[in-house]
Amino acid sequence: MPQLRKDPVLKQWVIISPERGKRPSDFKRSEVTPDDPHKCPFCEGNEAKTPPETLSFRTSGTLANHKGWWVRVIPDSSPILKPDGDSDREGIGMFDAMNSIGVHEMVIESPNHTTTIQSASIEQVREVIWAYKQRLLEIKKNPRYKHFMIVKNSGEGVSSFTHSHSHIVATPIIPKRIEEELEGAREYYHYHDRCLFCDIIKQETKEQSRLVFENDNFIVYCPFASRFPFEMEITPRFHQSFFEMLENNQVHSFASALQTALRKLEALLPGQPYNFVLHTSPCSDSYRDFYHWHVELIPKLTKIAGFEWGSGFYINPTPPEDAARMLREAKV
């Protein structure tokens, strides 16, 4: 069973995963897995190579775990968190630990091995977002989970599979980064009685210099204090704390904002690995007024050096205004 351990100074939880227990020799330079669609467990026709699906959107009349789907969700075959068992919280002297219970699923974004979010039809992207939403609403019924994240690692060196996919992770704790955002947003709300994210959106919409794209319901911009070159944030213009409350027509504008942002990135930096992470409110109504869900999109351009690790203080060689201008002008 993987274990969750808490850093006594920083209050940061870490997953210690002894089942992946690696020896020193396991870290020799990374091997690249051959890209053979016949062997890819995510390709249509290879459904038997994955754990049974938890959700799929498929042609009526086709059977679960068989061909005929266009979006498919499966449990991760080497999950970092496991849904069974008790959390068994315990203290070991001054240290705190618990079992790493949780949900770790993968969303296979297309039956086709080479389709990406950028190259897919807008309808397909919309279906992927529907799948996120539907799984979140389902997993949320279990009160053990405090928080959900949707994460995508795309490209060489970032992901272990080339077939386009993303992860859904539900955790029994609120991750540190989210805790920090909640604290900052709560403090601002107590002082101003306004949502900090709503104020940022207003200011970005007005100033325009960091704006990349906007539609009826969403804006894409480069954050004022971007940590990384070409970092982008995708946010609903209207105040909404839970991503999973997104409505029908809003799903379409989110799909279009997400796809446009990724296509613009692709146009400027072809083939660049990237990550995106969807931050949504923890499963409690107490954050409803001041938390505002959003997506952080980070191209992996710079090597993170000791300075950044040790200090949490980043050096960004591309001012966000320059990045936004180039992204705005990129034709997609």
Added chain:
Amino acid sequence: MPQLRKDPVTKRWVIILHEQAKSPADFQIPQTPRQSNKCPFCPGHEDMAPPEVMSYRAPDTLPNQPGWEVRVIPNKFPALQIEGDLDRTGIGVYDMMNGVGAHEVIIESPDHEAGFHNYSVEQIYRILRTYTDRYRDLRRDRRFRYILIFKNNGSAAGASLDHPHSQLIATPIIPKRAMEEVEGAKRYYYYKERCVFCDIIRQELSSGERIIHENEQFVAFAPFASRFPFETWIAPKDHKDSFGDIDNSEIEGLAGIMQATLQKLIKTLHNPPFNYVIHTSPCDEHCSDYFHWHIEIMPRLTKVAGFEWGSGFYINPVAPERAARFLINQE
């Protein structure tokens, strides 16, 4: 002038570089390591680098000439600039200031091929003495609130030059990670009236299962909630908040444990890329009761993916007890 900007949500400060602004094309050029005969850090090439701030050198040799054993120069491409005022300003919800600070390079040895795999204890002592000399000098500048000393070893760990070196950055703000540590330690102190780090060290020494090495003054161990495989901390057994206050006998003890610990890591993991960062107390904060300086060493073995970025929640595939066992058995 570089700019310091504060993220309004997480309160993290970021340095934005304007002069050396990079465009998409700059990120696609593969980095080739520079050849030794062109290395600006090698003896005889002193004129290729900015004039030195200080050096440990043979008597009768001149500054900016060969004959040095450790040499400090300003970074040629500094992230922060030494001249100027902070000019703090706010624009709507955002806060910013000028990127004022010091950014120096400590050239650890005249030998291009040297490193912690073969440094003598005496050489490590000179390097550490240089760190403390620069630290003490810079903390007198009232503009600076934090002094960060770190090493990037290997290009995967962020080093742009092969010649062994470490860096020092003095900043007008307290970096986020340091602030969190100070706050965490303060909370614990208010609750227990003990230093959290002293308690950790006591517990580690008594359980022993995560200890990697120890001498009279210092202990090296794998932290209970290690974020990275083979993450290692070195801490003084006696309570002291600032790295800038260590005396010569402590520097000797530190040189010894750094040599032993880094050699174990280098042998066990076959010369991995790594970083180390000295965590010390902020310059003008009164945290001498509850902060405890230490060094964090992070071998760069795994790629940090989106999950870690987005959550600040790390996945470590090697339990620290196991890592400690591998290291303690390494000669």
